Amino acid sequence: MSTDSDAPAALRQSGITVRVARDLDELDAKSWDSLCRPDDYFHADYLRALSRSGLDCSFRFLLAEEAGSAVGLAFGYTFAPPVAGPLRIRVFSTGSPTDIGFPFVVRPGTPAEPVLAALGAAMVAEARRSRAAGLLLRDVVHEEEVAGHEHTLARLGFRRFPLFAEAVLPIAWACYDDYLQALRKRYRQNIRRNAAQVEAAGFTLEVLPGPEAVHLAGELQPLWLQVFRRHPEEWDQLLLPVAYFQEILALPGTVLLLLRHQGRLVAFDQLMANGSVLDSKFCGRDYERLGREPVGHMLIAETIRYACDHGFALLSFGISNESVKSRFGCTFRVVHGYRRPIALAMRLARTLRLEQHLVRGYDVASAADDDSRGHVFRD
Secondary structure (H helix, E strand, O other): OOOOOOOOOEEEEEEEEEEOOOOOHHHHHHHHHHHHOOOOOOOHHHHHHHHHOOOOOEHHHHHHHHEOEEEEEEEEEEOOOOOOOOOOOOEEOOOOOHHHHHHEOOOOOHHHHHHHHHHHHHHHHHHHHOOOOOOEEEEEEHHOOOOHHHHHHOOOOOOEEEEEEEEEEOOOOOOOOOHHHEHHHHHHHHHHHHHHHHHHHOOOEEEHHHHHHHHHHHHHHHHHHEEEHHOOOOOOOOOOOOOHHHHHHHHOOEEEOOOOOOOOEEEEEEEEEEEEEEEEEEEEEOHHHHOOHHHHHHHHHHHHHHHHHOOOOOEEEEOOOHHHHHHOOOEEEEEEEEEOOOOHHHHHHHOOHHHHHOOOOOOOOOHOOOOOOHEEOOO
């Protein structure tokens, strides 16, 4: 199997053929989309836009077929995150560098075990061909996603570890006002006080569909860069170029919360609708102009407003250890990953118990333990 050629590569195992491509157009996009569920973020149009966005990585798309029909899919990318100083290692990661979600699908009614085994084996083979030091299978949110397949993952050499904590808010209210009324008094007052303070300081909020804001891409990226530089612990975060915002904002389902001060854009939050789920993707801040105003808290509340008023079932704030989100009623769920050494050096690192320092998770303890949702809402 080789992805260096222009044609999709293929690997056959137990009657299942897995085709691997660097470009999704090399595969059957209609078959790909037929496997995706409504809440999945990885429909073909989105992944094509992501591939064109100039990210410093190389994508791989895997389509499993049996008897001429698509029965499963997976995808991932290779990148070279920093380890220490200028030292970098090449890692093959499943999923997307900008999204959260288990990046494997098996067609309903198809036995999952042989399909996942074939996709997993193809991932390992492709990681070797890409000269990756290690393989990271990421974003296992629910145990049922891998239930019954732990022995397959173990046979393929994977070990489970906590990856990060995701802040989520199930939306149980018909509108934002109902959400506010469900909060205990002091939390409701804090939200209203923050909104009034930001407004009094001269900030104005605008909500725009992504396609109407593509022309702002050059203003958004420097604001995002300020946030990016404040979080060096996010070792696997890739630099988002202007092209990322140009490509992704052009898609239906993207929304921007834009905050201006004296006509100048000083903050934004980027949202993405995927079926019944609203994802809070990236944000940007002009920290000098924002000063000490509670803009972050206000934008969290406005994101919740959008989710409530537009009928979403779940709001995800993504990777988070911020206890502040628990004061809005969010809970934190631990997302797991599975890692496997590929190169000899990484296998040695596993033997010496150094692997966790190279392909590692975030600090999930504080978020996972801070579940104060029951104290935020009225009984």
